[in-house]
Amino acid sequence: MTTTTSSSNDTAALIRQATQSIISGATRSSIDVDTLVSALVTAKTAGQSDMLGRKQSADNVELSAVGKIQAVLASLQSALRGFTDGTALNTLTATMSGNGLKATAATDAAPGTYSIAVNHLASANKISSQAFARDERLGAGTLTVGVGGRTMQIDVDAGSSLASLAKAINAATGNPGVSAAIVTASDGQHLVLTSKQTGAASAITISAGGGANTKLNTSSFRQITAGKDASLSIDGNTVSSASNTIEGALTGITLVLTGEAVGTTQTLSVTRDTAVSTKAITDFVAAYNGYIATEKSLTWDASQPVASRAGPLLGDAMTHAITNRLGSLMSGGVAVGGRTYSLSSVGIDLQHDGTLSVNTAKLQKALTEDSAAIPALFNPTNGVAVKLNTFIGTYTRPSGTLEQRTRALNADLGKVTNDMTQLKRYQDTLTAQYNAQFRALNVLMTTMQNNTRYLNQLFGGAGAAGTLNRR
Template sequence: MSTINNTSVNQATSSARNQVQQAAQSIISGSTGNSSMDVASLVSALVNAKTAGQSAALQARQTTDNTTLSAYGALTSALSALQAAIKNLSDGTTLSTFAATASGKGLDPKAGVGAVPGSYAVEVKQIATSQSLASAAFGATTPLGTGTLSIAVGGKSMDIAVDSKNNTLGGIADAINKASNNPGVTATIVTGTGGAHLVLRAATTGAANTIDVTTSNVQNDAGLAALGVKSTPGADGAASTFVSSDSTKAWRQSEAAQDALLTIGGIDARSATNAVTDAISGVSLNLSRDAIGTTQTLTIAPDTTAQNTAITNFANLYNTVVTTVNKLSSYDKTSKTGGALLGDSTLQTIKNSLASIIGGGVGKGTSTVSLAHLGITLKGDPADGTLVIDSAKLSSALSTAPARVAQLFNTTDGLGAKLNRSITEFTRTGGIIDARNSALNADLKSVTAQQSKLADYATQLTKQYQSQFTALNTLMATMNNNSAYLTALFGGSKSAGALATNK
C-alpha cells in the first residue's frame, strides 16, 4: 500500500516539474521577441509545482486511512457474524435443545426450553373442537320479524337489533359478523333442499365455549323467536348438548364444543385447545384427528441435528474470519502490493488470540477436550489456519459422547464462551479496533484540514503569480515593441534603418 502511495507522490512531483519547464519556455519566447507569454499555463504550473507533492501526499494518506477503515469494517463484520453464531453455543442453549418425535401421526410434538429426555405412551381419546349449530330452514329472503337477538359464547355476549332492514337470515348473519362487540362467533348461510339455514360457529375450541341465542321484544314474528337455543357444556370435557326454544323448528348441532382428552403414561390430561403445552414440561403437542384412537410413543432426545448445524455453522464462520484476516495481511509478490492491514499489529493480536483459543482445549490432562474430538481439525497448511469438518465424526461425537461436547462448549470456560469474551473485547467501544478506527478518523480529519489550508495557499499563490506575470508579460510586450521601433529607425544587422536611408 505504501509503495503505491509513494509512487503517486513521485509521479505528481515529476509531472509538476515538466509543466514548469514547458511554461518557462513561454518566458523565453516572450523575451526574445516571439509570441507573448502564456501566463495562465505558467501560473498553473508554478502553483502546481509548489503544491503537487504535498497534495499528493495528503491524498495518499487519505486513501490509506479510508482503505484501512474499510478493512477494519470487513474484519468487524466477520467477527460479529462469528459471535452471533457462537451465542447459543457459549450460553448452553444449543446443547440443551431437544427433539420430540412420535411413532404415529396426529401429535406433531415440539420440544422447547425445559424439556428433558424421556419416552411417553400417549393416547388421544378426542381432540378439542368448536361448537357449530345450524338453525331450521327458512326462506332465504323471508322477513322473520323484528326484535333483539342476544348471542353469548363462553360467557361473553352481544345484542343484535333486528329491524326491517336486516330481518332476513342473510341480514342477521351480516349483522352478527360486523358487530364490534362480537363475542367470538361467525355466521354463515347454508342453503339446502329445504331452504336456508343460519349456521353459527364458535371461533374458539373447548367445552366451555358453547353458543346461546335468546330473542326478546319480538314483533310480527315469522320465525325470529324460533332462533333461540340454549347450549350446555359437557361434563369433564365431553361433548356439549343443546335445547331449541321451538322444538318444531329445532337447531341441529353439527359439531359439539369439547376439550381434547388424552392420557400420557396412563395419566389423564385435558386441554381446551389442540395445542397442548402444559401436559409435559417443555413439550408442546399439536393434536389432529389422525391421533384419535391410537397409542403412540413420544420420545424426547437431544437434538443432534440442530447441534450439528450450529457447530458446523460456527466452524464455517470462523473460517470466514481467518480468510478475511489472511486476505488483509497478504502480500502479492507479482504486483508487489500488500493487503490493507499487512504488518498491522492490531490485526496480528486478533489473529493470534483467536488461533490460540481454537487450537487449545478445555479441561486438564487426559480429560482435556478439543475440537479434534468432534472431528474438526486445522487445515494441513499451517499458514492457512482454517478448519476442516469431518461431518461423520461430528455426528458420531454428538450421539455417542454428548458429555464431551457439553464440556467443550460449557458456559464458563468453554470454547464458545472464550471466543465470545475475546470478540467482545476486540469490538467493544474503547476496544483495540475502536481505538484504531478513532486514530484513523482523527488522521482523516487532520488531512482534511491540511487540504483546506493547502487549497487556500494555492488560491493566494495563484493571485500573486497572476499579478506578477501579467505585469511581466506587459513589460516584455512593451520592450519588444520598442526594440522593433528602434530597429526600424536605426537599422539592424540585416537592414538599414529609416534614418540611414533618409526615409
C-alpha cells in the first residue's frame, strides 16, 4: 500500500513539473522541451513500469529461494545414498595378523575370524631356447606360439633373426599372452618366452613349420620357471588359484598373496566398520538440519530482527508441505517384523525446532552391539532413508515439482521482460510524439513572444513608450 501511494505521489509531482514547464514556456522565451517530454512520458508510464519492476524483483527472489530449497534437498538425498545402496551400514574391514597377505571385504562378506595358511604362490611359466649365433638366420616358415589353449602364428622370412622374431611376437595383435626377450650369453643368444598369466594352465608351447629353424620347438627349450597355481588353506580347507589375487574362495573377501606370506599361517578378522556407519549417520543428520535451517531462513526466522524475520517463502504451500512430511517421516518410526523402531532408540532425536541431534554414546552402543534397531531403521524396503529418498525424489527429479515451479517462474520472468520491452517501445513512441508537438509549440510561442515585443515597441507597453506614441 505504501509503494502504491509513493508511486501516485511521484506521478503527481511529474505532472506538476510538466505543467510548470508549459507555464514557464508561455511566459518566457522558450520551453525546455527535453525536460518537459521526459516528465510527461514518465508520468504516463511510471505506474506500469513500477509494477513490472516489482514483479520482476519478486519473481527473481522467489526463483532464488526455490533454488535454495532444491539444493538442500539434493544434498539430503546425497547423504541418503549410502543407506539406499547398502554401503553406509554394511561396510566391513578385513585385517590380517601378519605380513604379505592383504584382504579386502565387500558388503556380502560375513563378519568373523578365519585362519589362512599360504603354501606357495602362483607363478608364470618361463622357457629359454638353446643358443643361436648372433647373425644366424632362422629360415622362412611359420612359427606357432601358444599359452594354455590359445595360439598365434608368426610368419618368418628367410632373413629373420632371433631379435626380429622376439619383436614380432611382442607386437602381434593376436598374442595369446606371452612376452619375448633376447638374452645374450657367453654361448650365444637365447629366446626367452614368459607367460603373462600365472598358473599351471598357462604353459607356453612353440613349434616351427614350413622350413623355419627346427630348434624353435618346445622340446628344444628348457624350463626356467614352471607355471604353478597358488596353494593355501582357509580354516583347513585347501584352495588353489591360478592367480595370486584370489576371489570367491571366501564369500565377499579378496585375498592378495605376496612372497612374504609363504609358509605363514595368519588370522583374518572381518568386522563391521562402525566409523563409516557413524559418519554416514552424522552426515545425514547434518544434511537434514541444513534443510531445516534453509527452510526457516526462507519462511520465518524468529531469531532475526523483526524486520528480517519474514522470508520470501513465508506461507508457501509447497515448502510447508515438504517440511511437514519430512518431520512426519522422522518421527513416525519404521515397522519391521511386527515391531516399530524409532530413530531415538539409536540416539537420533528430533528437537522442538525440527532439527535432529545425535547422542553419540547411544549411537555407538547400537552400532557396536549389532542390535536389530540399526538395520531395521535403515532397511532397504521401508527404512527411513528409502522413505525420505522416495518423497524427496518427487520434488527433485527431472520434471518434478521443483523443476515445474522453476519453469513457471522463468516463463513469468520472460513475460515480464517482454512487457518491459513493449513498454520501452511505447515510451519511445510517446517521446517522439511529444517532442514533435512541443517543439512546434515552442516555435509558435517564440513567434508570439517576438510579435508581442514588436507590438509593445510600436504601440507602447511592457515599459516601452511606443514609437507611434511619440508622434
